[in-house]
Amino acid sequence: MDVTLDESPTSRRSIPELREQFIKIKDKIVKGEYTIVIETGKSKVWKIFGKVENSGSVISDVVACKNCNSAFKFTNSTSNLVKHKCYKNLKNRSEDESKIQVDHNT
Ligand SMILES: [Zn+2]
Numbered sequence: 001m002d003v004t005l006d007e008s009p010t011s012r013r014s015i016p017e018l019r020e021q022f023i024k025i026k027d028k029i030v031k032g033e034y035t036i037v038i039e040t041g042k043s044k045v046w047k048i049f050g051k052v053e054n055s056g057s058v059i060s061d062v063v064a065c066k067n068c069n070s071a072f073k074f075t076n077s078t079s080n081l082v083k084h085k086c087y088k089n090l091k092n093r094s095e096d097e098s099k100i101q102v103d104h105n106t
Helices: 016-031 085-100
Strands: 034-038 049-054 057-065 071-073
Touching: 016 034, 016 049, 016 057, 016 071, 034 057
Parallel strands: none
Antiparallel strands: 034 049, 049 057, 057 071
16 A cells, blocks of 8 residues: 555644754754855845755755854745744844933833
């Protein structure tokens, strides 16, 4: 009996194996096996994210956070990257800086 994996409902969800792959990438970044390359894109996300390089060659479709080394899938869209906590923190921080002067906590 053949099992068609494509029809499995899990294929539509986030695949645990894929998640594990990104955890491994993060691990290698932490160990220094992979390096995060500074990306000079127009988007603000590149202040936080960079492409991941493995001994000189860039790993396609992967970006990593320079702040916490978390790896993410990147498919020419930054929409999933802007949801990342470090990016949100960066945004909040710059917003907080203007708030701080007004904020009076006794
Ligand atoms: Zn991060």
